[in-house]
Amino acid sequence: xxxxxxxxxxICGQIxxxxxxxxxxxxxxxxxxxxxxxxxYYEYSATGSELAAIYLGNPQATSxxxxxxxxxxxxxxxxxxxxGFVNDSGAALTIDEDxxxxxxxxxxxxxxx
Amino acid sequence: MADTLDKFTRTLKKLYEExxxxxxxxKKGIDxxxxxxxDMDTSANFALDQLIVNPxxxxxxxxDEESHVRKYSSGSGTIYEVPHASEKTPISEALRDAVVAxxxxxxxxxxxxxxxxxxxxxxxxxxxTVTRWKMALDTIRTGIFAPLxxxxxxxxxxxxxGRDASLSITYDFTAAGADINEALKELIDAYRAYGGSYDxxxxxxxxxxxxxxxxxxxxxEYMKSNQAxxxxxxxxxxxxxxxxxxxxxxxxYLVPGEIAPVSICAFExxxxxxxxxxxxxxxxxxxxEAIIFSIGDDRYRVFRGVDVLDGNGKAVxxxxxxxxxxxxxxxxxxxxxxxxxxxxxxxxxxNRTARSTGTFSES
Numbered sequence: 001x002x003x004x005x006x007x008x009x010x011i012c013g014q015i016x017x018x019x020x021x022x023x024x025x026x027x028x029x030x031x032x033x034x035x036x037x038x039x040x041y042y043e044y045s046a047t048g049s050e051l052a053a054i055y056l057g058n059p060q061a062t063s064x065x066x067x068x069x070x071x072x073x074x075x076x077x078x079x080x081x082x083x084g085f086v087n088d089s090g091a092a093l094t095i096d097e098d099x100x101x102x103x104x105x106x107x108x109x110x111x112x113x
Numbered sequence: 114m115a116d117t118l119d120k121f122t123r124t125l126k127k128l129y130e131e132x133x134x135x136x137x138x139x140k141k142g143i144d145x146x147x148x149x150x151x152d153m154d155t156s157a158n159f160a161l162d163q164l165i166v167n168p169x170x171x172x173x174x175x176x177d178e179e180s181h182v183r184k185y186s187s188g189s190g191t192i193y194e195v196p197h198a199s200e201k202t203p204i205s206e207a208l209r210d211a212v213v214a215x216x217x218x219x220x221x222x223x224x225x226x227x228x229x230x231x232x233x234x235x236x237x238x239x240x241x242t243v244t245r246w247k248m249a250l251d252t253i254r255t256g257i258f259a260p261l262x263x264x265x266x267x268x269x270x271x272x273x274x275g276r277d278a279s280l281s282i283t284y285d286f287t288a289a290g291a292d293i294n295e296a297l298k299e300l301i302d303a304y305r306a307y308g309g310s311y312d313x314x315x316x317x318x319x320x321x322x323x324x325x326x327x328x329x330x331x332x333x334e335y336m337k338s339n340q341a342x343x344x345x346x347x348x349x350x351x352x353x354x355x356x357x358x359x360x361x362x363x364x365x366y367l368v369p370g371e372i373a374p375v376s377i378c379a380f381e382x383x384x385x386x387x388x389x390x391x392x393x394x395x396x397x398x399x400x401x402e403a404i405i406f407s408i409g410d411d412r413y414r415v416f417r418g419v420d421v422l423d424g425n426g427k428a429v430x431x432x433x434x435x436x437x438x439x440x441x442x443x444x445x446x447x448x449x450x451x452x453x454x455x456x457x458x459x460x461x462x463x464n465r466t467a468r469s470t471g472t473f474s475e476s
Contacts, residue, residue: 019262019263019264019266019268058194058269058270060194066269070266070268070269071262071263071264071266071268072268072269073262073268
């Protein structure tokens with residue numbers, strides 16, 4: 001069986017992290033999250049202007065299933081790769097200039113590939 | 114009010130210092146006592162192969178009959194991810210100006226700074242120590258290694274060793290005829306049923322269990338009678354078992370109906386456990402629980418590699434109970450003292466431990 005080895009494709013500079021309360025969902029490293037104040041939790045959103053955090057979790061695991069809302073690690077700001085973003089299925093998320101500009105306002109500097 | 118005379122008011126300050134549960138010189142921590150095999154390496158994970166077999170008896174046969182076939186039990190292997198813990202404390206410009214407890218305000222900057230760094234290191238060491246103590250006890254109690262995140266929250270890195278449910282029992286002290294001897298017997302029975310060893314059997318009792326033990330009529334009767342065959346030894350000044358800080362050996366006791374004595378202990382270090390900032394201080398050993406294990410069983414205290422900065426600011430990988438480094442932010446000038454560890458408590462066989470949770474009356 002072929003094996004692929006880990007590569008870093010999310011963190012590319014100084015980052016700031018936190019542990020926050022997340023909505024029940026399946027989380028993949030690199031999922032952009034928004035904050036839903038009415039529910040007091042973070043959840044997936046692919047809209048750049050809503051980017052409040054990026055799911056970090058455990059990089060050795062491919063994903064984490066939160067069957068109920070719970071806590072995990074997120075990136076709250078800093079330099080991240082354009083390539084590292086994934087959607088809520090874990091597939092690559094297309095990050096365009098609109099997204100990069102909007103995310104910049106939220107403290108995320110997205111480095112292009 | 115300005116004084117014209119410089120008064121001779123005091124001598125040099127005395128410093129009275131207490132830093133939580135620091136491990137005292139010459140003592141061992143309960144994490145080392147419970148998980149007595151250290152495994153240190155700069156790698157990331159811990160691999161454990163388990164080959165746990167209890168072969169059945171052989172089958173006899175008639176002459177000229179074919180041999181019976183005995184299958185080989187191959188065992189199984191598991192790779193455990195060892196989680197990181199790291200904390201940093203900033204020394205800002207304001208702190209560098211501040212007077213440090215124990216050093217005179219007229220003291221030199223270097224002596225104040227050295228004392229401050231030493232205090233920070235002590236506080237980090239104490240924090241790591243109490244975390245390890247609690248995690249080691251909890252692993253034996255629950256069968257789950259549970260590192261928690263900020264605010265004591267589960268962040269999905271627990272390791273559940275899958276202890277059999279029959280090893281977590283309950284005992285109702287409020288039922289008619291219930292007493293500590295029956296409670297201990299049931300705990301030992303549960304432990305023995307899964308192959309627990311009679312050798313060096315040890316129980317750690319919570320406070321309410323201890324109270325039951327100390328006031329039990331049978332135990333008191335043994336204490337009173339000076340029998341030739343001693344079935345209870347108690348010291349009015351309980352020693353620390355194997356020089357383990359806070360682990361008091363209350364008695365060596367042959368529970369009625371059992372064939373080997375058990376060391377009855379209580380874990381009561383100086384300070385209670387505070388899980389996170391703002392958490393209520395709690396007992397290390399919950400008051401309504403008792404755990405049993407053999408001191409001689411193999412359990413692993415695993416440390417793995419952490420990435421730190423060396424003297425030149427280069428990233429290096431090293432391993433240790435706690436690894437310190439420091440780094441600076443340039444503007445404003447802030448020095449950050451950082452402590453890191455990567456630790457897991459892995460029992461050789463979690464089914465060699467058991468826990469009983471008691472039900473007590475309200476009083």
